[in-house]
Amino acid sequence: MYITLDHPGCDAILPQPSSKYTRKINELTLEPDTNLFRQGDPASQVFQVKSGALRLSRYFEDGRRQVISFSFPGDVIGYPFEGEYSASCRALTPCRLQPYRMQQLISPDGEDPALHAGFVKAAMREIAAMHDHFVLLGQKSAVERLAAFLTALASRIGEPVGQYTQFKLPMCRADIADYLGLSTETVSRAFSQLRREKVIALDGILTVVILDLDTLHRMAEAA
Amino acid sequence: MYITLDHPGCDAILPQPSSKYTRKINELTLEPDTNLFRQGDPASQVFQVKSGALRLSRYFEDGRRQVISFSFPGDVIGYPFEGEYSASCRALTPCRLQPYRMQQLISPDGEDPALHAGFVKAAMREIAAMHDHFVLLGQKSAVERLAAFLTALASRIGEPVGQYTQFKLPMCRADIADYLGLSTETVSRAFSQLRREKVIALDGILTVVILDLDTLHRMAEAA
DNA sequence: CGTCTATTTGAGAGATATCAACTCTCGTGG
DNA sequence: CCACGAGAGTTGATATCTCTCAAATAGACG
Structure with a gap:
């Protein structure tokens, strides 16, 4: 059993939106030590890392912090929960990111089906990777x-x-x-x-x- | 911050398949101490718990084990990864489950969009719940x-x-x-x-x- | 070259694991 | 209905690991 960070060996999980369905949304760049989003921010987009490294973490009143994951090219970040991001995401290096509107990923009607399926697969991959991390935290x-x-x-x-x-x-x-x-x-x-x-x-x-x-x-x- | 098991306060995440799109697949029952699936089994279905309680866990050669989650009514289990289940799932009590074919959830074409959206939301919920559990394992x-x-x-x-x-x-x-x-x-x-x-x-x-x-x-x- | 911060190292305290013994539950059978 | 026995749970004593606090070192930057 290997521990995985986010999406090991995974490049370009999400296919580029086909022009047939969606307009291309501009790529986004991020300086080191800047936040992509914060815990509690309203979540309308998810992102796929094109280059760079990011850190996803949760902070607590008493100063404790849990780093949830590190993200690298190919990884998807910003999975929302009840319309909000449940953790804060910060660039560790210069980053390029491809944003996707949540809406176009959640409800497939009139959107790109391949993009949609790619998003679901990325989420499944994320879940499996987190199972590995449970083992690390719980047993090692x-x-x-x-x-x-x-x-x-x-x-x-x-x-x-x-x-x-x-x-x-x-x-x-x-x-x-x-x-x-x-x-x-x-x-x-x-x-x-x-x-x-x-x-x-x-x-x-x-x-x-x-x-x-x-x-x-x-x-x-x-x- | 509250720790959540799987899908706190969540009932019937997935809407019933509308007859317009899919045939109803029969509900499934499980006796206590029987497996719904095992780590490595090919995964073609996901399940929503209708009643009962289940345990999802990973086993290792050396006898160690990590229990990933416990599932209760409303929860979705059996998220596949690369066509396989990445952990074993066993009924702790008598259970009733609603199976869904993965295919109908992943590729929306010609299938029920509401069901599909429900599945994505369940997966997002799962991811957020696992973040909570990281905090528990890492910090408490x-x-x-x-x-x-x-x-x-x-x-x-x-x-x-x-x-x-x-x-x-x-x-x-x-x-x-x-x-x-x-x-x-x-x-x-x-x-x-x-x-x-x-x-x-x-x-x-x-x-x-x-x-x-x-x-x-x-x-x-x-x- | 000096300063500031991050990292490393050391010593001791604290929490949890381990090993062992004891106790309690609960199902079974008289 | 009660007694018994097996397995699960609890408790105690000790060992081990990690944390905490403190000091030394190294690296980065002006």
Whole structure:
């Protein structure tokens, strides 16, 4: 069982609206550290990530926060609930997004059926991915969680460099901690352990080099 | 922020198929401790619970298990992913279910648009409910988790008895533990604590009486 | 080069898991 | 109707893991 972030290995879930049915709505760009939407905002659009990385999270009065997911190209974000967004979404890097009107996705009449089916499939994919994350949060140890997280990132944004896979983390340790249900210190210690065991190497704080993907996979699995 | 199980306060999300579009598919009944489907089964149908309670869970080689959700009347279960069910679903009580062919829900052409829209809304609701559960698993203490769980059950299947709310748990402690990401012993201790503090009372093992719903709510929130 | 912030590391406290023993329920059969 | 027994639940003692608080280090930026 692999942990998935949002929509692993998934590109272009939503087909472009066919001109027959919908006018093209302009692509949207977002600067780092700007919000796409906030918890409670009225939701009339969903978005598909074209490029960049975003963070979806919920905040609480007492300062606690849960990071729900990180989104990468191909992912769909902004699923509404009762007309509102149930979490806040912020760009971690420069982003390009394709917005879709909720209306055109929910009620198929007179709209593009392929687009519609694509949206449903994306939602199903989202649900399955969240099931994986339940397992991570409910059953796994700190190192297992980080290993699962890095495994997912590797398959999502990893690039081969020589015999290794590497990628640049778009999020800080605190984001990772709140995503994995750990403290930043525990995340840091887990990083250190993976480094000590030569499973990964760090280049600076943000660049991760996977030295032994098989072992990382194995460590990601339940004990 | 309240924790929700699946679809709180939600009855009959999916409208009955209009005869204009689809033939009525026969309702389905399930005995306790029988599976509706298993992880990996090919998925051609989704189901809406008409009566009873079910458990959705994932199993692992090493014996660990994560209970993904409990489903009650009004809930939709069996969201497929890549043509398969990603978890196993088992009846905890006698159940009645309304099956729907996936095909009629995914591609709207020539099918019932209202049914289709209902399915999309149910999926959105599911996604929002899972966000709540992430918060529970990622941020809450044992007692907070149990309080949140009981709060959700109270609003879902609770019945007023005098000035109190009461309900019969359809699942055992181990199910609750695997749902909340705790051990059965910790769940048991949390029950005992709530009892000691006169927030709940137990009648036998399975019947829960909520003595102080406000306090239970408060305890369910993050510290 | 210095400052500010994020990250890492260390030490100790706290929460939950684990292992073991005991108790309670509830179904079964006398 | 009551007694019995198996399984589920509870409780206790201890181990383990993660959190918290504090200090040191490293990296980013002016």
